[in-house]
Amino acid sequence: MERDAPARPVQQHAHNLALVSRLVSAHGPVSRAELAQRSGLTKTTVTQLTRELLDAGLIRELGITRASGPGRPATHLVVNSSGPVGIGVQIEADHVAGCLFDLTGRVRDRALRRGDDLRGDPALATKAVEPVLRRLLAAADARDTVVAGVAVGVPGRVDESGRVRSVELGWTDVELSRLVMRRLEALSGGVIPVTVHNGFRLAALAEHWFGEVGTDERPLMVVSGELTVGVGVVSLGERTSWTTGTAGELGHVRVRRGGDRCVCGARGCLDTVSGPRALLRALGEDTPMASRLSGGDSRMRALARSRDPELVGALRRAARALADTLAGAVAVLGPAAVVLGGHFAPLGSPFARQVAGELTSRCGQAEVSVSASSLEGDAVARAAAATVTRRIVDDPARWMES
Numbered sequence: 540m541e542r543d544a545p546a547r548p549v550q551q552h553a554h555n556l557a558l559v560s561r562l563v564s565a566h567g568p569v570s571r572a573e574l575a576q577r578s579g580l581t582k583t584t585v586t587q588l589t590r591e592l593l594d595a596g597l598i599r600e601l602g603i604t605r606a607s608g609p610g611r612p613a614t615h616l617v618v619n620s621s622g623p624v625g626i627g628v629q630i631e632a633d634h635v636a637g638c639l640f641d642l643t644g645r646v647r648d649r650a651l652r653r654g655d656d657l658r659g660d661p662a663l664a665t666k667a668v669e670p671v672l673r674r675l676l677a678a679a680d681a682r683d684t685v686v687a688g689v690a691v692g693v694p695g696r697v698d699e700s701g702r703v704r705s706v707e708l709g710w711t712d713v714e715l716s717r718l719v720m721r722r723l724e725a726l727s728g729g730v731i732p733v734t735v736h737n738g739f740r741l742a743a744l745a746e747h748w749f750g751e752v753g754t755d756e757r758p759l760m761v762v763s764g765e766l767t768v769g770v771g772v773v774s775l776g777e778r779t780s781w782t783t784g785t786a787g788e789l790g791h792v793r794v795r796r797g798g799d800r801c802v803c804g805a806r807g808c809l810d811t812v813s814g815p816r817a818l819l820r821a822l823g824e825d826t827p828m829a830s831r832l833s834g835g836d837s838r839m840r841a842l843a844r845s846r847d848p849e850l851v852g853a854l855r856r857a858a859r860a861l862a863d864t865l866a867g868a869v870a871v872l873g874p875a876a877v878v879l880g881g882h883f884a885p886l887g888s889p890f891a892r893q894v895a896g897e898l899t900s901r902c903g904q905a906e907v908s909v910s911a912s913s914l915e916g917d918a919v920a921r922a923a924a925a926t927v928t929r930r931i932v933d934d935p936a937r938w939m940e941s
């Protein structure tokens with residue numbers, strides 16, 4: 540909408556439709572009278588707008604519900620759990636995870652494809668995406684619902700045209716959206732929009748949307764990564780907004796001169812001290828390097844429980860190197876909280892407390908709040924799916940046009 544010009548009727552209509560849709564999502568079950576009261580729109584307008592949302596299958600009636608106050612019993616409205624669905628896909632170096640989300644934000648199905656090593660040739664990853672998509676498309680079909688979109692999260696940078704640069708995956712300029720779209724067309728026989736997102740940003744949004752962190756005006760900083768280390772920053776100011784924030788690969792910032800060789804080819808990267816490959820190697824040379832969903836979760840928990848001085852030392856070094864890398868950003872951004880997700884999550888509160896202590900001593904300010912994430916290894920896939928369904932709830936007119 541042009542900021543300096545009056546809204547045209549079609550824009551005003553789209554705006555009011557979005558307003559009612561978001562109110563049903565936030566307050567449902569809700570009556571039309573209550574929607575009118577909350578939105579400031581007339582009852583007639585609300586009746587017309589809810590009719591359109593009902594016809595589009597985005598909301599549904601719950602049937603007659605007795606009003607709690609005086610007046611006639613009213614029909615209550617909720618977001619339609621049988622409406623369009625979103626598919627989220629998470630590509631990691633050793634697996635692809637996926638999930639199917641309905642409009643109410645409920646996970647309807649999940650899928651996982653493990654692979655030995657999906658780094659390098661992007662065809663390896665897109666091949667692993669296929670069975671995940673096949674299963675989730677079949678689940679949507681069985682529910683007789685429309686798939687509104689597929690959103691993919693990758694551990695790396697994504698430019699506006701969906702091209703990916705990821706040190707972790709060994710990709711320098713991969714047109715992922717086109718590759719996934721091609722697989723999707725072959726599977727579904729139709730055209731489903733595909734979007735690609737920075738996975739570290741999605742991990743931060745996942746904490747914002749599904750995590751147990753408090754809300755505050757200040758930004759939320761989320762450290763994540765299943766086989767590497769990344770960071771995402773989102774602002775909690777606007778709860779509906781999901782476009783703000785920044786994210787990136789942190790794992791290849793150098794923390795040791797010399798140091799061990801990293802998967803990127805350089806020496807002394809953060810990943811070689813605090814990354815899961817380094818931490819799992821501390822458990823033993825022959826410990827398989829696996830992300831949480833591929834078996835790494837229980838190994839990380841074992842590491843956190845261990846009293847072995849060598850392992851305790853490895854965790855202490857990991858906490859210090861992580862704090863060294865984060866301190867500058869923490870001092871500048873002053874986040875409300877730092878959440879340790881990804882492979883750090885199974886290390887739990889003791890590790891979070893270590894990182895908090897190291898950060899506080901480096902930043903020379905008030906104590907930095909650090910906590911361990913409670914989300915599982917497919918948090919990025921969940922947030923990806925939610926970007927699809929939230930977009931519909933936030934802007935139903937655009938969905939209805941298409």
Ligand SMILES: [Zn+2]
Nearest residue numbers: 791801803808
């Ligand atoms: Zn590196």
